[in-house]
Amino acid sequence: MTGLPAAWNARARKPAQVARRMVSATARREPAAHALAVRGLGGLATLAVLMAVVGCGTAQRRSTTPITVPTASAGTLHLASAYPVYQVSAPIGITVSDTGSTTFYSLDSYSSCTIIHLQRSVKGGWQDVLPCASGQRPSVVAIAPTSTIPYTLAPGDAPGNPNAWVPGIYRAVLMVSTRSDGANPTVVAYSTGFRVGI
Numbered sequence: 001m002t003g004l005p006a007a008w009n010a011r012a013r014k015p016a017q018v019a020r021r022m023v024s025a026t027a028r029r030e031p032a033a034h035a036l037a038v039r040g041l042g043g044l045a046t047l048a049v050l051m052a053v054v055g056c057g058t059a060q061r062r063s064t065t066p067i068t069v070p071t072a073s074a075g076t077l078h079l080a081s082a083y084p085v086y087q088v089s090a091p092i093g094i095t096v097s098d099t100g101s102t103t104f105y106s107l108d109s110y111s112s113c114t115i116i117h118l119q120r121s122v123k124g125g126w127q128d129v130l131p132c133a134s135g136q137r138p139s140v141v142a143i144a145p146t147s148t149i150p151y152t153l154a155p156g157d158a159p160g161n162p163n164a165w166v167p168g169i170y171r172a173v174l175m176v177s178t179r180s181d182g183a184n185p186t187v188v189a190y191s192t193g194f195r196v197g198i
Helices: 005-065
Strands: 076-079 092-098 104-106 117-122 125-128 140-144 148-153 168-175 187-190 195-196
Touching: 076 187, 092 168, 104 168, 104 187
Parallel strands: none
Antiparallel strands: 076 092, 092 148, 104 140, 117 125, 117 168, 168 187, 168 195
């Protein structure tokens, strides 16, 4: 500014200098803020990868523990479970059928005082559950050719809970005789295994 005192010229230059300093400070802050944003996104990406790995590991652990159930026996005497899987509080339905021409006989002195042996897999073996405790003399049950006999077994083998099953693999077994008194059973039939509570 020509003709003005030097002090006025200095005051006129100050706003421009302040503006330049503000622009410079803003430019310095922008890269820092960008770096923080990048680091934040990188942290989120790492967390997502870790969660995916953990999830995959859990799924693999579940899929590598298949449950194997026994198959049914062959022959004209058949036992079948109503369902392949039961809840621990659900009754178990077993159907006995004879597709042959021979009448078989059995005693109702086994699980829940029926002709069925209900068994649970225990440490590689089979354990009878719900033994008959009526104290009465067993009756003979005839299984005629082409006949079908349904049975329903209420839960009750869980310790401390008379209305539940112990979770595990179960099967039904039937031992029959060709004698009319049911003595000396010579034929044994097995159902396909089924799961309870697992």
